[in-house]
Amino acid sequence: MANFQVPRGTQDIYGKEMTKWHAIEELIRQLCYVYGYQEIRTPEFEHTEVFKRDNDSSDVVNKEMYTFVDRGDRSMTLKPEGTAGLIRSFVENKMYANPDMPAKFYYLGPCFRYERPQKGRMRIHHQFGTEVIGVKNPLIDAEVILLGMNLVQAVGLKDLKVLINTLGDKESRLNYRDALKAHFEPVITELCGDCQRRFEQNPLRILDCKVDAEHEALKSAPNIHDYLTDESKKYFSDVLSVLDQNEVEVEISDRLVRGLDYYSHTVFEVVSMNKEMGSQSTVFGGGRYDDLVEYFGGPSLSGIGFGMGIERLLVALDAENIDISEAENFDVYVVSLAPDLLPTAFQLTNFCRSAGYRTDMDYTGRSFKAQFKSVERKGAGVVIIVGEDEIKENKVAVKNIKTQEQVIVEVDNLIEQLDAWLGEEHECHCGHEHAEGEHNHE
């Protein structure tokens, strides 16, 4: 039998849920505008090698990618994350030639990962992400975190914690890696299978293993902070002090290493403390990368960014009982008192729409009572009642739902009446771009 269900780990988004997405997307665009980050849209799929880089050990890249061969025999991959494609584009379009560094970007779109779905973990999920490339300065690290926190606060989340750590520069990491290997070598057979694999590929990841968390060797493991070069140490403490100056509370987590292999220096993760988030508690996370731009053939430039899961954000909002859905009420609803008046009602509807009023009508000739129920459901502020007697004189009844006031007006004066009742409020829903500061209502 044909399977017409949505594919596993994907969803249809519509109705009330859609209005939440609109609200979030609007906040994102506003915020990025204020911060001066420009939107960039890179393809939903890329050549596989854009994502699968040499000696990458992460699961995202090695086990979860949607990879396929296209009709031209090329290996393509649906993007599992936002950074790689963006850096590829940055280099390919020579955006490093921009005299005003750093370059600041944001993106918003779907990511694809073949995983076993859970709440807050989808095979298609949407990420809002930022990347700032070209200037390596603790101020930038702080700015990126600030931007993310601003969004999360604008949306109303409270129950959050900012975890931060540093992986240091390459030299620091190599030293630390050697120290870890030396430390775990004698006991490696006592650790879980995953850890034995990590020992070879990326020993840093043994540190946040939950299976072996209680093992003596993990508790006594060397700390990254003892292996940082002076420069790396200073960079991290500068990041912390900038965050402190700007009133971002953070928790230093020396076991935070993150899943993608390209990070260096600052890494961070903002997690929800709410229990209902379950094991998918990271709302956004990211870090700095020193070698990625060069890897893609560009100059040696450092960058930093984060990815934020929109689905996760929505789960977190739910967990904290925050409803950001929007009513999307109608301005006008046109009611007809007899089925043969429907064409006239339709003309009036279009008349109102041309004037910019969000208008709907009854197309089915239902009972008057049923039509009025629609008025309520659609949240219309004004009802136009098309009746036989009035229409003969080219008039209609117009009722203001809020005040219950009802008048009979000439069709020619209809819009005038709507302007009088809805005019002021209406300006705010016109969809035109307002300059910042013009939004004085609220």
Next chain:
RNA sequence: GCGGUCGUGGCGAAGUUGGUUAACGCACCGGAUUGUGGCUCCGGCAUUUCGCGGGUUCGAGCCCCGUCGAUCGCCCCA
């Protein structure tokens, strides 16, 4: 990829030592109220139908197998 729980109308949800006409609530539609909604009352609302496909049985929403999906934990991450 591993383990547990679950899947009944648009939604919520009864239904278990397998015997039926598949409760109830919300929403929706019609009427009481033939041109003015939100309250009340009356009526309608799963047309072999209980995610899908097989099996056991005289008989299955309830039992068995498979499959698809959701969910929780692990893993991983946004």
